[in-house]
Amino acid sequence: MHIDASARPGSYSRQMSQAFVDRFVSLLPDTTVIRTDLNAAPPPFVDENFLANAFLPEAQQDSKALAASNQYTRDFLSADVVVVGMPMYNWGVPAIVKAWIDQIVRSGLTFSMSANGIEGLAQPDKEVFSLVSRNGGFLPGEPFANANFQDGHFAGIMGFLGVKQTRLEALQDIFNPATLEQNLATALGNARKLAEETAARHKKGSRAGSDLWNRAA
Numbered sequence: 057m058h059i060d061a062s063a064r065p066g067s068y069s070r071q072m073s074q075a076f077v078d079r080f081v082s083l084l085p086d087t088t089v090i091r092t093d094l095n096a097a098p099p100p101f102v103d104e105n106f107l108a109n110a111f112l113p114e115a116q117q118d119s120k121a122l123a124a125s126n127q128y129t130r131d132f133l134s135a136d137v138v139v140v141g142m143p144m145y146n147w148g149v150p151a152i153v154k155a156w157i158d159q160i161v162r163s164g165l166t167f168s169m170s171a172n173g174i175e176g177l178a179q180p181d182k183e184v185f186s187l188v189s190r191n192g193g194f195l196p197g198e199p200f201a202n203a204n205f206q207d208g209h210f211a212g213i214m215g216f217l218g219v220k221q222t223r224l225e226a227l228q229d230i231f232n233p234a235t236l237e238q239n240l241a242t243a244l245g246n247a248r249k250l251a252e253e254t255a256a257r258h259k260k261g262s263r264a265g266s267d268l269w270n271r272a273a
């Protein structure tokens with residue numbers, strides 16, 4: 057599943073996600089890519105209609121109220137690899153990424169609550185890649201690490217949904233013309249390398265496909 061969130065065509069995070077996907081598909085040409093450009097078609101916000109239906113048993117749900125959510129959730133659950141290209145906007149994930157998260161965190165589909173506690177329902181071997189572009193130094197130990205409400209939030213939500221592997225590649229310092237070209241080349245190279253490592257793990261027969269949506273439905 058290939059997700060983009062930047063409001064800029066040809067943006068850095070779009071280049072990073074595309075570099076990953078291109079390399080992955082060149083190595084595993086049978087790959088089916090689910091394309092989700094959140095900027096081109098922003099997800100709806102959670103509203104009264106969503107809430108009135110999302111927690112009902114499936115037979116009682118108004119499927120129209122949950123159509124977008126069901127589609128995003130189905131795509132997310134069916135994907136073995138999820139690649140998200142996104143900028144940092146105002147210290148966090150872009151609002152459209154938050155809106156997408158709100159659509160896929162679904163009781164009974166992507167997580168369950170019982171006497172035993174909360175359990176993520178995404179297949180545990182799903183791999184999620186967060187390919188991020190931003191300016192300031194937001195990585196651990198860097199000056200703005202305390203203002204990084206992006207990486208922990210995104211990886212935390214994925215963990216909540218049961219994903220065991222969320223990897224980050226961050227292009228930073230994008231407003232420094234002296235280093236931008238080199239940093240971008242490094243980020244694109246790292247994205248390709250991640251794709252190569254991931255493709256090696258996903259060679260035919262090496263992993264079971266997901267039946268989680270079918271099971272949940």
Ligand SMILES: Cc1cc2nc3c(=O)[nH]c(=O)nc-3n(C[C@H](O)[C@H](O)[C@H](O)COP(=O)(O)O)c2cc1C
Nearest residue numbers: 062064067068069143144145146147189190191192
């Ligand atoms: C609305 C907006 C908010 C931004 N907020 C931040 C921020 O909080 N921290 C930061 O380092 N960069 C911030 N930036 C800069 C972007 O993260 C940076 O330009 C990034 O490269 C955009 O990604 P893209 O090239 O994929 O569009 C912001 C940019 C925009 C347009």
